[in-house]
Amino acid sequence: MSLLEIANLGKRFGGVVAVDNCSLSVATGSITGLIGPNGSGKTTVFNLVTGFIPRDRGDVVFKAQSIAGLPPDQIYGLGIGRTFQLARIFPRLTTLENMLVPVRRAGWRALLSQRQWSHEQDRAMDMLESMDISQVAGTLGGALSYGQRKLLELAAVMMARPELVLLDEPAGGVNPVLLERIADHIRQLNAQGVTFLLVEHNMGFVMKLCDEVVVLHQGRVIASGNPRDVRANPAVLDAYLGA
Amino acid sequence: MNTVLRLPALKPAGLGLALAAALAVPLISDPGTASMAVFITMYVGLATAWNIMGGYTGYISLGHAAFFGFGAYTLGLFLVHLGIPAGYQPFLLVPVAGVLTALLAALIGWIALRTRAATFVIVTIAFMFMLQLLAENLVNLTGGGAGLGLPVPSWGGDFFAIPFYYAMLALAILGVTVSWVIRRSKFGLGLLAIRDDEDKALAVGVPTRAFKLAAFVISAALVGMIGGVYGYFITYIYPQFVVDPLIGISMVLMVFFGGLGTLSGPVLGAIVLEWSQLQFAYHFGASRLYLIFYAAVFLLVIRFLPQGVVPSIADLVARRRHGRAAGPPGPASDSAEPPTRIRPGLASP
Numbered sequence: 295m296s297l298l299e300i301a302n303l304g305k306r307f308g309g310v311v312a313v314d315n316c317s318l319s320v321a322t323g324s325i326t327g328l329i330g331p332n333g334s335g336k337t338t339v340f341n342l343v344t345g346f347i348p349r350d351r352g353d354v355v356f357k358a359q360s361i362a363g364l365p366p367d368q369i370y371g372l373g374i375g376r377t378f379q380l381a382r383i384f385p386r387l388t389t390l391e392n393m394l395v396p397v398r399r400a401g402w403r404a405l406l407s408q409r410q411w412s413h414e415q416d417r418a419m420d421m422l423e424s425m426d427i428s429q430v431a432g433t434l435g436g437a438l439s440y441g442q443r444k445l446l447e448l449a450a451v452m453m454a455r456p457e458l459v460l461l462d463e464p465a466g467g468v469n470p471v472l473l474e475r476i477a478d479h480i481r482q483l484n485a486q487g488v489t490f491l492l493v494e495h496n497m498g499f500v501m502k503l504c505d506e507v508v509v510l511h512q513g514r515v516i517a518s519g520n521p522r523d524v525r526a527n528p529a530v531l532d533a534y535l536g537a
Numbered sequence: 538m539n540t541v542l543r544l545p546a547l548k549p550a551g552l553g554l555a556l557a558a559a560l561a562v563p564l565i566s567d568p569g570t571a572s573m574a575v576f577i578t579m580y581v582g583l584a585t586a587w588n589i590m591g592g593y594t595g596y597i598s599l600g601h602a603a604f605f606g607f608g609a610y611t612l613g614l615f616l617v618h619l620g621i622p623a624g625y626q627p628f629l630l631v632p633v634a635g636v637l638t639a640l641l642a643a644l645i646g647w648i649a650l651r652t653r654a655a656t657f658v659i660v661t662i663a664f665m666f667m668l669q670l671l672a673e674n675l676v677n678l679t680g681g682g683a684g685l686g687l688p689v690p691s692w693g694g695d696f697f698a699i700p701f702y703y704a705m706l707a708l709a710i711l712g713v714t715v716s717w718v719i720r721r722s723k724f725g726l727g728l729l730a731i732r733d734d735e736d737k738a739l740a741v742g743v744p745t746r747a748f749k750l751a752a753f754v755i756s757a758a759l760v761g762m763i764g765g766v767y768g769y770f771i772t773y774i775y776p777q778f779v780v781d782p783l784i785g786i787s788m789v790l791m792v793f794f795g796g797l798g799t800l801s802g803p804v805l806g807a808i809v810l811e812w813s814q815l816q817f818a819y820h821f822g823a824s825r826l827y828l829i830f831y832a833a834v835f836l837l838v839i840r841f842l843p844q845g846v847v848p849s850i851a852d853l854v855a856r857r858r859h860g861r862a863a864g865p866p867g868p869a870s871d872s873a874e875p876p877t878r879i880r881p882g883l884a885s886p
Binding site: 394 | 718722724726727732733734736737739740742743744
């Protein structure tokens with residue numbers, strides 16, 4: 295059963311076709327990889343799904359409900375979290391505050407209330423501990439190392455208990471030890487029921503982690519299936535090698 | 538350990554002392570000083586209100602004088618056109634001026650907050666000048682360039698400033714309280730997130746447009762109420778003096794001086810800079826020499842205290858504590874905490 299369905303999605307930037315009639319689905323409980331050469335439209339697909347840029351055509355359906363046209367905060371509220379290509383955190387907030395920003399509260403009274411802080415802080419600290427960064431809970435985000443920022447970004451996005459998380463290059467710019475830790479965290483969260491769609495250039499990481507891989511080239515889906523089949527697909531090899 | 542234990546008790550005691558001193562100002566001072574105190578408390582309120590928008594969200598509005606002037610005209614027009622007599626009654630209309638200013642801010646904010654950064658600054662300035670032009674040209678309503686005369690209270694010279702001082706003080710306390718509540722809330726955390734990275738905030742579910750608009754409206758409503766009291770205090774209002782860019786710039790400078798986005802910074806900035814400005818006025822008459830002083834302060838703050846006085850002092854104290862906790866200087870360690878470490882809660886200097 296699909297958690298996310300993208301149907302005939304299209305986006306142009308002036309004369310450049312970034313996403314061209316793109317259709318793909320993400321199964322509930324899966325870790326799906328979205329790969330393709332540079333400029334193939336992967337991040338644009340993320341931005342279209344999460345409402346950061348308006349689509350020209352097509353539809354995005356999440357849990358059998360169209361989310362096309364909704365603003366990013368509402369899409370997040372429905373259960374789709376995302377991270378960015380370069381880890382983005384709030385540099386002048388502490389690590390703990392970074393964790394509390396995504397917590398959702400309904401109504402102005404709750405937004406101005408202090409009552410729920412301790413419960414939310416406990417959950418945030420648990421999450422930081424599970425990511426092994428609880429020791430920097432009181433440190434400003436701007437003072438964290440890049441690896442800590444990557445882990446913090448992943449931990450923070452989980453605070454609102456999203457059902458689907460879009461990870462944009464989770465392995466980008468991190469050392470092999472941290473890479474393994476990030477993969478473990480993704481597997482653990484996936485085992486708890488979180489579905490992942492990830493964009494990644496590190497093929498080893500994708501092949502080890504993903505159940506399903508979708509390949510984009512020039513904004514179109516050129517192949518999809520299990521990682522082994524996709525790797526052997528001639529169209530994929532052509533796209534990557536430019537043959 | 539003892540210092541940590543004493544701090545929670547010291548804070549309310551210090552606040553209580555400051556409040557008692559503020560309440561006692563008119564009782565222990567001459568009319569001239571009471572009049573100065575009106576202006577200082579006015580700017581405490583204005584800077585604090587501006588900080589709710591500019592400091593917490595990072596959206597620098599240079600057009601807040603529009604709300605100040607609108608509040609002044611709203612109260613003035615009510616008094617003149619409804620025939621409300623001078624005395625204490627006009628103070629009851631101050632919240633009405635606040636509500637109407639909030640409505641205007643909602644309209645302006647709805648448009649202006651579609652822009653960011655420098656564009657937002659320019660749009661707010663443009664709105665301010667539009668309002669000034671309206672006040673000058675709607676002669677039948679506002680009196681235009683000839684000004685609008687408000688009823689003058691019959692209080693004696695020695696007493697005249699005192700009710701205005703307490704009204705300004707009440708509004709300043711209201712502003713600081715509102716700012717404090719926001720700073721500690723989830724809403725405030727959302728505003729600080731917007732200041733740091735608006736797109737990221739949007740990605741993690743912060744309804745940025747609603748939050749920014751709410752902060753803008755709250756900020757403007759407070760400024761409008763203060764403008765209302767100011768208009769009644771000076772009893773004759775002109776477009777160029779109440780919708781005055783210098784009033785808007787002063788708020789901004791005071792916040793930058795004290796510490797952008799902090800609770801106590803705007804209060805400190807307003808007290809220091811407005812007191813200095815009044816001293817200039819006292820010693821050099823109505824000349825605008827104080828503008829040179831303002832420019833010099835602005836340059837010095839940017840050069841030496843880019844974060845403002847309060848965060849710079851907090852940083853210095855944190856560095857000293859960190860240095861003391863770490864013992865004598867030794868080789869740099871990877872595990873050493875940076876001086877930017879804050880208690881594991883909400884960072885609110």
